[in-house]
Amino acid sequence: MSAYLHNTIPNLKPFDYDRHHDSLFINQQWVLVNGISTKKAIYTFRDDNILEIERKDATITTSWTISIQNIFTIETEDGVINVKAYFKDDDILVLNHQDKEEFAMYINTTNYTEELNSIEDIQGYLKDKYKKKVNKVIHKHEFYYISKSKEFGPNTVEELKEKVENETISAYCFVRDVNEDSYAKRLRIIDLMQEL
Structure with missing residues (x-):
């Protein structure tokens, strides 16, 4: 993991195919946190290597693959990118760009009843999530x-x-x-x- 990513988001767990792929990754609705204030996007990675990117005005269908080293190749409107996947939590996914000091953070909203449309919504989601986690521990x-x-x-x-x-x-x-x-x-x- 790059020092840049580790310093920005500590305690990330690398994508583990056996643990994450079927139960936490595939067919889940991942809201892209980066740039949510200007353009909300929901990413859904499908079993057959189809990636659906849903925006307010349209849904784009593209593709993704995963290599043996857990490097994902994702085809986007900006071209083909290679990323490495990490989980901060079971419902927080981070895709680290392999060629730049950039990453994308996603929140799994599949089982979340509220809409995430802004930074404030995300802050509320995280506050609620970690408050519940603290309550369980306490x-x-x-x-x-x-x-x-x-x-x-x-x-x-x-x-x-x-x-x-x-x-x-x-x-x-x-x-x-x-x-x-x-x-x-x-x-x-x-x-x-x-x-x-």
């Missing part, structure tokens, strides 16, 4: 807490919330993740509860 995770100079736990956020609601402990008690050694982050139960 629900399963456990924390220790300090109350009256003693440490208790570990407890889930739900258990801590219940203790606060029963007035057993204060919402302002400091907590630490079970994997941390100290309370240096100054995180409180109320901070965790706001993420529920």
